[in-house]
Amino acid sequence: MIFFEIAKRNIRLNLLRSFLAAAGIVIGVVAISSMGMLGSSLTLSVTDSLSTVGDSVIIVPVVGQPGQNMVTTESLITGRQLQQIVRVVAPNEAVPIYAGADRIEIGPDKAVAALYGIRPDQIPLMVDIAEGIVPRSTSGALAGATLADEYDLKTGSRVKVGNETVRITGILEEQGMGFDINPDNALIVSERWYSTTYDQDNYDQVIVKVRDINDIDAVKLAVERTLNRRDDEVTVYDTRMILEMIVETFNQISVFTTAIGGISLVVAGVSIFNVQMMSVTERIKEIGIIRSIGTKRFEVMRMFLYEAFILGLIGSGIGGILSFAGGYIAISIMLQDTSYLFNPETLFYIPYGMGIGLLVTIVSGLYPAWKAANLNPIEALRFE
Amino acid sequence: MEEEVSAPVCNGEIPEDAVIRLEEATKVYSLPFGDVVALDSVCISVMPGEFIAIMGPSGSGKSTLLNLIGSLDVPTSGDLYIDGRDTRTLSDDELTELRRDRIGFIFQQFNLIPLLTVLENVEYPMILKSRQAVKGNSRARDLLLKVGLTEQMLAHKPKELSGGQQQRVAIARALINDPAILLCDEPTGNLDQATGRLIMDMLSEVNRRGKTVIMVTHDADVAAYASRTITIVDGKVA
Numbered sequence: 165m166i167f168f169e170i171a172k173r174n175i176r177l178n179l180l181r182s183f184l185a186a187a188g189i190v191i192g193v194v195a196i197s198s199m200g201m202l203g204s205s206l207t208l209s210v211t212d213s214l215s216t217v218g219d220s221v222i223i224v225p226v227v228g229q230p231g232q233n234m235v236t237t238e239s240l241i242t243g244r245q246l247q248q249i250v251r252v253v254a255p256n257e258a259v260p261i262y263a264g265a266d267r268i269e270i271g272p273d274k275a276v277a278a279l280y281g282i283r284p285d286q287i288p289l290m291v292d293i294a295e296g297i298v299p300r301s302t303s304g305a306l307a308g309a310t311l312a313d314e315y316d317l318k319t320g321s322r323v324k325v326g327n328e329t330v331r332i333t334g335i336l337e338e339q340g341m342g343f344d345i346n347p348d349n350a351l352i353v354s355e356r357w358y359s360t361t362y363d364q365d366n367y368d369q370v371i372v373k374v375r376d377i378n379d380i381d382a383v384k385l386a387v388e389r390t391l392n393r394r395d396d397e398v399t400v401y402d403t404r405m406i407l408e409m410i411v412e413t414f415n416q417i418s419v420f421t422t423a424i425g426g427i428s429l430v431v432a433g434v435s436i437f438n439v440q441m442m443s444v445t446e447r448i449k450e451i452g453i454i455r456s457i458g459t460k461r462f463e464v465m466r467m468f469l470y471e472a473f474i475l476g477l478i479g480s481g482i483g484g485i486l487s488f489a490g491g492y493i494a495i496s497i498m499l500q501d502t503s504y505l506f507n508p509e510t511l512f513y514i515p516y517g518m519g520i521g522l523l524v525t526i527v528s529g530l531y532p533a534w535k536a537a538n539l540n541p542i543e544a545l546r547f548e
Numbered sequence: 549m550e551e552e553v554s555a556p557v558c559n560g561e562i563p564e565d566a567v568i569r570l571e572e573a574t575k576v577y578s579l580p581f582g583d584v585v586a587l588d589s590v591c592i593s594v595m596p597g598e599f600i601a602i603m604g605p606s607g608s609g610k611s612t613l614l615n616l617i618g619s620l621d622v623p624t625s626g627d628l629y630i631d632g633r634d635t636r637t638l639s640d641d642e643l644t645e646l647r648r649d650r651i652g653f654i655f656q657q658f659n660l661i662p663l664l665t666v667l668e669n670v671e672y673p674m675i676l677k678s679r680q681a682v683k684g685n686s687r688a689r690d691l692l693l694k695v696g697l698t699e700q701m702l703a704h705k706p707k708e709l710s711g712g713q714q715q716r717v718a719i720a721r722a723l724i725n726d727p728a729i730l731l732c733d734e735p736t737g738n739l740d741q742a743t744g745r746l747i748m749d750m751l752s753e754v755n756r757r758g759k760t761v762i763m764v765t766h767d768a769d770v771a772a773y774a775s776r777t778i779t780i781v782d783g784k785v786a
């Protein structure tokens with residue numbers, strides 16, 4: 165079409181200026197896409213590394229609570245409180261947990277490991293066992309995947325914990341980061357062994373495994389009603405809520421970074437606006453000519469919009485290609501792992517950024533095109 | 549009697565079958581420091597096939613008159629009929645179509661489109677009218693050869709041609725949609741005498757083939773080509 169041809173030729177005539185305006189769009193698209201891709205990969209990687217499915221309610225004592233029931237500097241959940249929890253959450257199972265850390269020795273190697281004391285029959289509720297079995301005797305222990313890997317632990321290995329020795333009865337599957345327990349770098353021992361070895365009767369936390377996800381709020385409420393009736397004795401979390409909070413936080417980071425990209429697109433839009441206004445003002449006479457020989461207003465408008473559209477298409481096209489590279493670099497720097505780049509959710513930000521880039525160009529070109537179309541033909545013709 | 553109280557428009561001197569009828573047409577430009585009456589209650593009629601020269605001092609309103617006839621503008625008051633159509637009832641798009649289909653413009657400054665080649669300049673109004681590309685259509689090429697351009701000039705940009713050659717291209721462009729009326733605002737004003745004469749011969753030839761030609765000029769020699777001269781002074785027909 166002739167209007168497209170004229171638009172194309174005017175861009176070619178003002179190549180440097182057009183190139184600079186399109187470069188603004190390139191930068192804007194790259195910023196918006198690669199930031200979006202980074203945010204999306206970040207969210208994906210965090211949600212992936214969280215092992216916890218949203219099926220647990222975690223009950224921990226209120227820390228540093230002032231009052232007479234503060235026996236030690238550390239508050240714990242008492243047996244009486246546990247009984248109350250067990251009663252109100254039934255038929256869901258409440259898992260009381262001792263948690264601590266101690267020096268360990270494996271042959272000549274010395275290290276510090278986390279320790280969890282859990283009733284053997286409840287251990288399968290909390291972790292998956294890769295090999296071996298749940299400890300049958302008090303001095304048996306399960307080794308976390310990372311720990312086992314690092315010190316070459318196998319079923320039957322002996323580990324000195326503090327002044328005692330435990331025998332490894334099994335190795336755990338790798339679990340990833342959790343909100344309740346983090347067993348990868350830990351030993352899981354029986355609750356009886358823990359309480360006798362460290363002389364501790366009260367629990368560090370109680371975890372309720374909720375069978376029906378829809379009961380989570382009811383379980384939380386029941387525990388809080390029972391234990392926090394007078395004072396705030398415990399804090400109750402549910403993993404679903406924490407998960408949602410984290411995902412929400414990362415989504416906000418994504419929105420924020422995308423907004424930064426958006427600002428650079430606004431700047432690009434202003435430069436397109438400028439170039440188009442220039443194009444209109446230096447061609448007033450030409451507009452007068454084409455109007456006088458029978459070009460309609462909307463045809464003049466189309467001619468100038470094509471010009472903006474071509475700039476936007478070039479800018480967004482180059483921007484889309486560079487976004488892939490930009491996203492790759494940003495993700496490999498921030499996450500050291502580019503596998504999330506090839507996820508549809510992440511790649512979506514490339515066409516998204518390109519689309520926004522194109523939209524910004526066309527919107528920026530709208531007023532100059534409208535102005536060109538509405539020039540008075542006689543005055544435009546007289547213009548020198 | 550009633551009829552004697554309100555005098556008939558333009559004393560009833562405007563024939564119904566005129567191709568252009570200006571009936572007490574007035575054009576006022578509103579400027580910050582006051583109104584300028586560029587045309588003052590003008591009565592003019594042009595019959596089909598006439599060749600008219602419009603003369604008058606600078607600033608007298610000749611271009612304003614030509615712009616009205618070219619439907620680039622409408623009168624502030626009074627009526628203007630082109631081809632029997634009342635221009636004051638037409639929308640901007642309809643006026644534009646009138647210019648595109650019924651009127652050819654020739655300017656002193658040639659006013660070709662600098663981004664288009666010579667051939668494309670002539671094709672342009674045709675594309676506007678037919679709304680499609682005219683590749684392979686030979687009408688524009690034929691017209692250009694007829695007004696005296698050579699085949700190898702067709703791919704050039706207007707700026708690469710001489711003034712006389714550019715004006716020939718402008719004539720070809722004005723004729724491409726086979727208009728009824730040709731409007732020329734000082735068509736020889738930027739040309740030397742010899743070239744001007746060639747252009748005037750061309751316009752006469754176009755007129756002989758039946759097109760109405762209306763031409764503004766300062767030059768009495770140029771006006772001599774016309775069959776009738778209208779003189780404008782201070783926005784009025786003298």
Ligand SMILES: Nc1ncnc2c1ncn2[C@@H]1O[C@H](COP(=O)(O)OP(=O)(O)O)[C@@H](O)[C@H]1O
Binds near residue numbers: 542613
């Ligand atoms: N677009 C315009 N705005 C304001 N005044 C104008 C405009 N065009 C013409 N005029 C004024 O109208 C008068 C007639 O102008 P014009 O028709 O161009 O005269 P001519 O072509 O005979 O030299 C002049 O006084 C001129 O200054």
Ligand SMILES: [Mg+2]
Binds near residue numbers: 610
């Ligand atoms: Mg003039």
